[in-house]
Amino acid sequence: MGFFVRFWGVRGSIPTPGPRTRRYGGNTSCIEMRSDSTVLIFDAGTGLRELGVSLMRNPPKEGLDLHLFLSHPHWDHIQGFPFFGPAYLKNTTLTVYGSEKNENYQLLSGQMSNAYFPVAFKDLSARIVPKAFVDDEVQAGDFVVKRFEQKHPGGSAGFRVEHGGNACVYATDSELDLMLIDPNGPAKAPRTLRRLPTPLVTPMKNADLLIADAQYTDEEYPAKVGWGHARANTVVDLAIQAGVKQLALTHHDPMQSDRDVDAKVLTASERARSIGAELDVFGAREGVTLRLDRG
Amino acid sequence: MAVKRTQTIDEEVPQTMMNRLPASFKPRPRRAHQLEQTAGPGSPCKHELSADALIIGRGSAADLRIDSDDVSRTHAQLLRIDDEYTIEDLDSRNGVFLNGLQVHAAVLRDGDQLQLGDVVFTYNEGS
Numbered sequence: 474m475g476f477f478v479r480f481w482g483v484r485g486s487i488p489t490p491g492p493r494t495r496r497y498g499g500n501t502s503c504i505e506m507r508s509d510s511t512v513l514i515f516d517a518g519t520g521l522r523e524l525g526v527s528l529m530r531n532p533p534k535e536g537l538d539l540h541l542f543l544s545h546p547h548w549d550h551i552q553g554f555p556f557f558g559p560a561y562l563k564n565t566t567l568t569v570y571g572s573e574k575n576e577n578y579q580l581l582s583g584q585m586s587n588a589y590f591p592v593a594f595k596d597l598s599a600r601i602v603p604k605a606f607v608d609d610e611v612q613a614g615d616f617v618v619k620r621f622e623q624k625h626p627g628g629s630a631g632f633r634v635e636h637g638g639n640a641c642v643y644a645t646d647s648e649l650d651l652m653l654i655d656p657n658g659p660a661k662a663p664r665t666l667r668r669l670p671t672p673l674v675t676p677m678k679n680a681d682l683l684i685a686d687a688q689y690t691d692e693e694y695p696a697k698v699g700w701g702h703a704r705a706n707t708v709v710d711l712a713i714q715a716g717v718k719q720l721a722l723t724h725h726d727p728m729q730s731d732r733d734v735d736a737k738v739l740t741a742s743e744r745a746r747s748i749g750a751e752l753d754v755f756g757a758r759e760g761v762t763l764r765l766d767r768g
Numbered sequence: 769m770a771v772k773r774t775q776t777i778d779e780e781v782p783q784t785m786m787n788r789l790p791a792s793f794k795p796r797p798r799r800a801h802q803l804e805q806t807a808g809p810g811s812p813c814k815h816e817l818s819a820d821a822l823i824i825g826r827g828s829a830a831d832l833r834i835d836s837d838d839v840s841r842t843h844a845q846l847l848r849i850d851d852e853y854t855i856e857d858l859d860s861r862n863g864v865f866l867n868g869l870q871v872h873a874a875v876l877r878d879g880d881q882l883q884l885g886d887v888v889f890t891y892n893e894g895s
């Protein structure tokens with residue numbers, strides 16, 4: 474029982490510490506999903522370091538058994554890995570999920586090569602095991618994880634995570650506006666629902682929680698076309714089409730202060746309301762844990 | 769010919785510019801983190817937080833007792849980790865809401881609003 478989701482890093486592109494970002498947090502992408510017996514980690518941005526500290530506070534006697542999923546190997550999604558304490562413990566088992574070619578495993582070890590970092594990947598004490606998805610699906614402990622492709626420079630994977638009748642979707646680094654059925658829709662009629670193709674909507678169907686890249690506002694986006702990220706209003710429309718219950722906007726732009734993120738969330742909530750959807754929109758914030766399996 | 773001694777960088781830079789505190793510096797006394805109750809039975813009132821762990825609830829086991837039927841006997845607990853307080857829902861009937869969002873747990877930040885049943889708190893971060 475139990476399906477908990479905790480945000481450890483919600484910032485996009487580069488860590489953004491400082492007083493302007495203190496409430497939402499400045500660490501880059503890292504999400505923990507856990508049940509009573511399994512710990513899944515999505516992305517290894519700088520938020521991973523603090524997750525590691527927390528895991529090592531009360532480690533189980535038999536050692537940590539962790540499952541790591543990477544959306545893609547851009548810096549802000551892997552940079553925390555060399556600072557992940559449990560990787561240095563002998564009795565940790567860390568399963569790294571990827572394709573048959575194990576590109577994620579290769580890329581994690583690549584960033585630890587000599588010139589970049591003093592410890593080599595092969596010298597990490599943990600048992601690090603690559604594991605492949607089969608037909609875009611894999612069992613990780615008592616969770617089932619399904620993978621889907623997204624539009625992003627170099628590609629990125631989204632994940633639908635299921636456990637005991639609940640579902641959480643993690644869909645970061647996805648430029649939704651390049652996937653729109655009517656690419657000119659937002660410019661012509663910004664208030665009209667922006668329709669997205671079925672293959673993108675289906676993996677999110679009826680999820681309890683969608684955690685989605687919503688880096689930009691409608692105003693910021695036109696200057697960032699092709700950079701690989703979504704604007705919050707289009708994410709709202711995707712969530713509505715998928716019948717999602719709750720939407721967490723994440724991958725906040727480094728330029729956005731806490732107040733800017735507040736304003737982005739407020740605009741997105743108003744959009745959901747104006748379309749008439751019962752969608753609960755909030756801004757992903759470091760240190761917050763949600764429970765999905767409550768009534 | 770006598771050699772003129774070159775001034776060192778240390779001598780050129782005034783003390784306060786150095787990466788050390790001036791002798792006159794006195795650290796301010798620390799201010800405790802605080803929960804300020806703004807709605808619900810017993811409000812308004814302020815609770816200074818000093819314990820590493822405390823329970824908020826209606827029951828006699830609670831450290832911060834609130835006489836409201838909307839609050840569970842052991843509703844939530846506050847845990848201090850690295851001098852930051854985290855609130856955690858203890859399977860309460862009406863849940864814990866952080867700035868309007870129902871959460872299982874959250875590290876608190878200055879100005880956060882917490883709602884437990886009909887009870888509302890503002891979290892004032894100390895120093």
Ligand SMILES: [Zn+2]
Nearest residue numbers: 485486549646
């Ligand atoms: Zn990113």
Ligand SMILES: [Zn+2]
Nearest residue numbers: 547625646701
């Ligand atoms: Zn990226």
